[in-house]
Amino acid sequence: MASPRTQQPRSPSIRDVARVAGVSHQTVSRVLNNSDAIRAETKDRVLAAMEQLQYRPNRAARALVTSRTHTIGVLTAQRSHYGPAATMQAIEDAAVTRGYSVTTANIAAATDEAVRDGLGHLLDQDVDGIIVIAPQQRVFDLIEELGMRTPYVALRTSGGDERSTLFIDQMEGARLATAHLLDLGHEYVRHLAGPQDWIEAEARMQGFLREMSDRDMPVVPPILGDWTADFGYHAGRELLRYRDCTAIFCSNDAMALGVMHAARSYGLDVPGDLSVVGYDDIPEAKHLWPPLTTVEVDFPELGRRCVELLLPSEGHALRPVDLVPQLVVRGSTGAPRRR
Missing domain, CATH: 1.10.260.40 (lambda repressor-like DNA-binding domains)
Structure with missing residues (x-):
């Protein structure tokens, strides 16, 4: 039965x-x-x-009634790096507190096809808005060409008047790092830059070059890196072979870690023989030995502002304001030894 x-x-x-x-x-x-x-x-x-x-x-039922899915889309690239990862986490946290969920489209390369596919993936889910965290200028150019009707917020590295854009003054952050080394008395400063096609890398390199030029200091062309500690180590080994510099400003903390390793491999003291400055202020920076002098970017605040700009509270529209990085001085920098 x-x-x-x-x-x-x-x-x-x-x-x-x-x-x-x-x-x-x-x-x-x-x-x-x-x-x-x-x-x-x-x-x-x-x-x-x-x-x-x-x-x-029931999110689907709510969407039928309100014409909103209460979902934010994020177009991002290289989420494995600290900055994008920290910003992404803050976006997710801020969205949840507003009753929204987050869906992401990660593009491995900033090709037209990849960007179109990523945006299409988000738009197919009827997201209420999109936040764009991408390292290449081409991504933003393509978004403009597509003429999206869905509201979006983009992250840039220099100021402007666009109400849908948040700016991080990466150039000023690099100038702060370079000025710090010059104020300590270093005359021969090298710069280990990031990849050529990254907006942040270009802005940080330009900040270094402008500060050196404004101070009438000798400049050697920067070395283009790939953000990794391995590259920092190998580049540091080459730079320190001839001891033609007393300080190195790296475009991120991972490469700075590699440079410090290279200095140790030659028996050099940091900061006695070589001062090193990084960028981003990753959580591990203060635990290196010596603790790393670096440029702090408030990535969590950046993520929160992205959500607030995309979903302004009633009666409280956020105005885009530049986020200016701050120099964090620790033990990896000091005055050069007299030779």
Whole structure:
């Protein structure tokens, strides 16, 4: 004999939440849509009821009613690097607090096809807005050419008037690092730059060159690296073979770590024989020996501002403001020894 069919438990509905919270289902709907017309104590009661019932709103149904999916799309590249990864985490955290989820499209190379495919992936999911974190200028040029109607926020490295753009003054950060070394008395400073096609690398290199030029200091062409500690080590070995510099400014902390390793391999003291400055202020920078002098970029704040600019609070529209990196002086820099 066949066993009786087991009845599956029904998922809680918006009306169940309303009953437990002692409010109307319209009030629950307003809470789900982050309405400012709901009193704080009422919102707390509704949220507590959702938690008690383990209620999860049906995103598809909400989209049909509100024409919004409450999803942010992020187009990103090289998420394995500290800056993009830290910014991405902050975007996800900030989006969750606003009741949004995040979907990403990671492009391995900034080709037209890859960018189009990445944007198409996000737009196919009917995202309410897109945040663009990409290292190459071509990505932004292509977005402009496509004429997207979906709101988007882009990250750039220099100022401007665009209301949909956040700027990080990477050039100023590089000038701060270079000026620090020159103020210590270093006359022969080399720069280990990032990849040629990265916007950040170009801005940091230009900051170094301008500061050196403004001080009438001798300049040797920068070496183009690849952001890795391995490259920093091998480049450092070549640079230090002839001891023609007393300081090296690296375009990121990983390459600076490699340079410090190269100095140790020659028996050189940091900072006694060589001062080293990095960029980004990765969490490990203060634990190196000696602790690394570097340029700090507030990547978490950058991520939070991206979400606020894309999803401004009612009555509070965020104005794009430059984020200026800060120099963090630690033990890897000092005055040069007299020869």
